[in-house]
Amino acid sequence: MAEYQRKYTDLLTEYIPGKSIEEVKKDYHLDEVIRLASNENPLGPSPKAIEAMIEAVKEVNLYPEATCEELVTELAQYYGIKPEEIVTGNGADNLINQLGQAFINEGDEVIYCTPTFAAYRSSTLLMGGKPVEIPLLDGFVYDLDGLLTQITDKTKMIFVCNPNNPTGTLLEEGRLQTFLDQVPEQVLIILDEAYIEFIQEEHYTTGVDFIKTYPNVIVLRTFSKLYGLAGNRVGYAIAQKPLIDRMKKVREVFSVNRVGHIGALAALKDQAHRDKTIEKNSAERKRLVEFFEEQGFDVTPSHTNFIFVDVKMDAVEVFQKLMEKGVLIRPCSGWGYNTHIRVSIGSHGENTKFIDRFSIVIANIKQLN
Structure with a gap:
């Protein structure tokens, strides 16, 4: 055959x-x-999101608004950043695939700790990249120093899942910034923060704070966990404009459906x-x-x-x-x-x-x- x-x-x-x-x-x-x-x-989901989605269902004969402009505008205001620093996707795993399509070339190395989210490996392999996996530290925390030792001239990307899935562990405050300061600027750092809203440490510095000063940082967030919209598949990435523009080139035109967009917008407003x-x-x-x-x-x-x-x-x-x-x-x-x-x-x-x-x-x- x-x-x-x-x-x-x-x-x-x-x-x-x-x-x-x-x-x-x-x-x-x-x-x-x-x-x-x-x-x-x-x-x-938020009762307000449910109500908004019921109304949105009446218009599913229409294609979605391709850029999720309303949601992007609301997110930008929420985080105090610019709308052009955000791109939406069909859940965080879809955005991970976008990262692979936008940045990984054949032979590029992608580093992360294991165990962690399986999509890092699959998106790397699909683009002809080479996964470089190192174990978590004792206590099941990401080994940032170990990640640094694996950087070579072939390294394209590093994934850091924080808090990590499946272990639920969080990096100590200050560790990420020290790590970012040591990563060469030509290496992309993906901070997967799907669960970040659940942490209760006061004044914890998140990826959104880092994108303002680190041009090689991309942050992933989702509406699946805290917001209860897992079935709608709505995620987003935050980074400086040149990286977001590159991701938009490979993004599916209608990657977020109409009901998902409206539901996420309403959920975001329900504090x-x-x-x-x-x-x-x-x-x-x-x-x-x-x-x-x-x-x-x-x-x-x-x-x-x-x-x-x-x-x-x-x-x-x-x-x-x-x-x-x-x-x-x-x-x-x-x-x-x-x-x-x-x-x-x-x-x-x-x-x-x-x-x-x-x-x-x-x-x-x-x-x-």
């Missing part, structure tokens, strides 16, 4: 998303399934819903951490809406047994951590059911072993 594929696709591993709620209900004959696997907002989400997430995260620690499990300090836990037994077995009871979590064996699970922070009721069912599953596994 003739081979039609682009040669670099042989290097890729197909991303297999976790089972959907609908699949699990059908497979296990369940009436209810709680998904704590995808870091979604259990409160859902009360954002505050409520952060408050509830903080309280429920504390509750789950205390539960896991009482059970004798190791919990990595989290600055996100999920927890990275060493349950000291086969994570896939825990995942499977929980799924049979209608609870979905993420086993971290795919990242090489065979006894770790990642648990998203659900609502109070969802977390109560998780605690009850998890306790039963763990007791049964211990009894069998």
